[in-house]
Amino acid sequence: MDMMKKIPVREQDPKVRTTNFEEVCLGYNEEEAVLESTRCLNCKKPLCVEGCPVSINIPGFIAKVKEKDFKGAYDVISLSSSLPAVCGRVCPQERQCESKCIRGLKGEAISIGKLERFVADRAFEEGFKPTVNAAPNGKKVAVIGSGPSGLSCAGDLAKLGYDVTIFEALHEFGGVLVYGIPEFRLPKERVVKKEIENVKALGVKFENNVIIGKTVTLDELIEKEGFDAVFIGSGAGLPKFMGIPGENANGVFSANEYLTRSNLMKAFKEDSTTPIMVGKKTAVVGGGNVAMDAARTALRLGSDVHIIYRRSEAELPARAEEVHHAKEEGIIFDMLTNPVEILSDENGYVNGIRCIKMELGEPDASGRRSPVEIPGSEFVIDVDVVIMALGTSPNPLISSTTKGLETNKRKCIVAVEETGKTTKEGVYAGGDAVTGAATVILAMGAGRAGAKGIHEYLSNK
Secondary structure, eight states, X not given: OOTTSOOOOEEOOHHHHTTOOSOSEEEOOHHHHHHHHTTOOOOSSOHHHHTOTTOOOHHHXXXXXXXXXXXXXXXXXXXTOSOHHHHHHHSOGGGTGGGGOGGGGTSOOOOHHHHHHHHHHHXXXXXXXXXXXXXXXXXXXXXXXXXXXXXXXXXXXXXXXXEEEEEOSSSSSSTHHHHTSOTTTXXXXXXXXXXXXXXXXXXXXXXOSOOBTTTBOHHHHHHTSOOSEEXXXXXXXXXXXOOOTTTTSBTEEEHHHHHHHHHTSOTTSTTOOSOOOOOSEEEEEOOSHHHHHHHHHHHHTTOEEEEEOSSOGGGOOSOHHHHHHHHHTTOEEEOSXXXXXXXXXXXXXXXXXXXXXXXXXXXXXTSXXXXXXXXXXXXXXXXXXXXXXXXXXXXXXHHHTSTTOOBOTTSOBOOXXXXXXXXXXXXXXXXXXXXXXXXXXXXXXXXHHHHHHHHHHHHHO
């Protein structure tokens, strides 16, 4: 065994996986996980922990894997994370914990995410559950949204003895985990539902089909329902568009709608009653993880797919693993390209997308080089479906129906990063509702910060 290289992870063959929605990455078996764990240097000052938004004791759980104490490894992870099977699959570890790994300075970093996934999956198989040590403290907390930030906040508060209820607007629990991320990256029955059952096992109550701001207001939760504090983890589900001519044509979708139809409403199944438009050729505009998810979904539904992105491959915000998988599957990347018009036929259906070539100029405010149009370089790609994957912003329903809750110009709730404290007393917020669209693990970190803030507030009240 070469200690400088990761143990390879088994995956479905690209030619096979494009015909199904089964999970692409197959993960480690016990032998592979134990071998990979032996590569960990067990650093005295583990920088990997500093790179983890939820501060998992990474060397601690890996040491347990090395000893084949998988229950012990799960217990270590559970002190910090309520969703290890999710994080092990969708976290950008290469930019976080693994980027700080000392082993990675001269070789390849430890496969921290794949080891976390192995431990979480073994926990499902063996029936391991997170434990609650605190006695009930008599305080009630409402959590709005059952996505990653809400689940993390609720889990941490339940472990501290709080009576927690999660309110979810949709009929299924899980937020972006069920409506946004495809089955081939994150299985719903086998992973998401089991993670939610583990949060329920902590004593957290769940109520679905409750739209805060419509069914009941946030103020009513406090004034009439008797909740001592509220955490807002309602996410960012309002899609953005480019504002170019032709965007109202039949066959133009937001990635949010397209993925919700497939993931939550199961449109990809042959017996599904949910309609979804499958084009002969689909253009996905954007370069993030959501763009990769939409493109790979359209491919599996039977379409040829182009990803159109205005910067170069070096600036792609999507995970390297997702870009690699998309290329393996035959998706075409049109880099340094930007749409200027969506074309349609006499019946109003998409029949092309007019684009212009770009070049990179000076860095913008984010530090990335700004794309600049090349005059006279326009061309048309023949497509019949266009999916806009340009990010999302929070729905203003909660903020507009709550007294004293301040938002910024992007309609995001204003909150203190370290505690989630908002401008309204007793109300905390985190995740995409505060930052705009970001990653699952950052939302989880914000949920944990919110739980800490609420605990400090109610302990001192």
